[in-house]
Amino acid sequence: DGGITQSPKYLFRKEGQNVTLSCEQNLNHDAMYWYRQDPGQGLRLIYYSQIVNDFQKGDIAEGYSVSREKKESFPLTVTSAQKNPTAFYLCASSIRPAGELFFGEGSRLTVL
Amino acid sequence: DQQVKQNSPSLSVQEGRISILNCDYTNSMFDYFLWYKKYPAEGPTFLISISSIKDKNEDGRFTVFLNKSAKHLSLHIVPSQPGDSAVYFCAASSMYSGGGADGLTFGKGTHLIIQP
Numbered sequence: 074d075g076g077i078t079q080s081p082k083y084l085f086r087k088e089g090q091n092v093t094l095s096c097e098q099n100l101n102h103d104a105m106y107w108y109r110q111d112p113g114q115g116l117r118l119i120y121y122s123q124i125v126n127d128f129q130k131g132d133i134a135e136g137y138s139v140s141r142e143k144k145e146s147f148p149l150t151v152t153s154a155q156k157n158p159t160a161f162y163l164c165a166s167s168i169r170p171a172g173e174l175f176f177g178e179g180s181r182l183t184v185l
Numbered sequence: 186d187q188q189v190k191q192n193s194p195s196l197s198v199q200e201g202r203i204s205i206l207n208c209d210y211t212n213s214m215f216d217y218f219l220w221y222k223k224y225p226a227e228g229p230t231f232l233i234s235i236s237s238i239k240d241k242n243e244d245g246r247f248t249v250f251l252n253k254s255a256k257h258l259s260l261h262i263v264p265s266q267p268g269d270s271a272v273y274f275c276a277a278s279s280m281y282s283g284g285g286a287d288g289l290t291f292g293k294g295t296h297l298i299i300q301p
Contacts, residue, residue: 079228104288106288113293114293115191115274115291115292115294116229116274116291117291118287118288121286121287121288129286131287161226163228165228165288169280170280170285170286171278171279171284171285171286171288171289172278173231173234174229174231174276174288174289175231176228177228178227178228179226179228
């Protein structure tokens with residue numbers, strides 16, 4: 074079955090530690106995205122990538138980093154510079170830019 | 186500056202009745218509009234979409250209406266069922282005009298509660 078797999082689903086970390094969230098897709102999509110969801114805030118774009126080895130900052134990129142070394146994979150690192158990292162993180166992909174997004178199940182990060 | 190607005194954070198509807206969720210946008214370059222449904226701790230799932238050349242699109246119990254002059258769209262769910270209780274996100278892009286490399290712009294969502 075084609076889809077997007079995010080791991081881990083739940084993650085607890087101490088303040089000051091970097092954390093990497095995994096996102097893998099087997100849909101053969103070129104474009105991949107990371108969103109953050111907070112209560113009452115909707116979905117806010119962190120980073121996106123239209124092609125391998127290229128990525129762009131979204132609206133709230135500060136304190137985050139990404140890589141796109143393979144078409145299938147788009148990991149997100151939440152660094153210690155992110156001031157409020159506790160949130161629900163969603164990875165998505167699309168066949169074409171600005172088209173329908175397919176989402177993973179999400180990762181809940183809690184920083185203690 | 187919010188380009189996609191869902192002004193009702195929550196909406197309560199009786200089972201069997203019609204649910205109407207509203208969405209307004211400000212960017213006149215948007216030409217593709219979508220609705221997503223989201224349950225807690227899960228990823229959003231695509232419901233229905235409409236391009237700016239249409240004013241209505243229907244899929245089973247779900248119908249989306251687009252009023253370009255008012256920059257307004259709405260999602261109608263008829264009849265409403267308990268499983269429809271979820272958060273609904275409106276999203277938009279300028280896909281057909283070649284823009285939107287950064288994907289979809291989302292509203293903040295409306296929490297729909299279906300009362301038995």
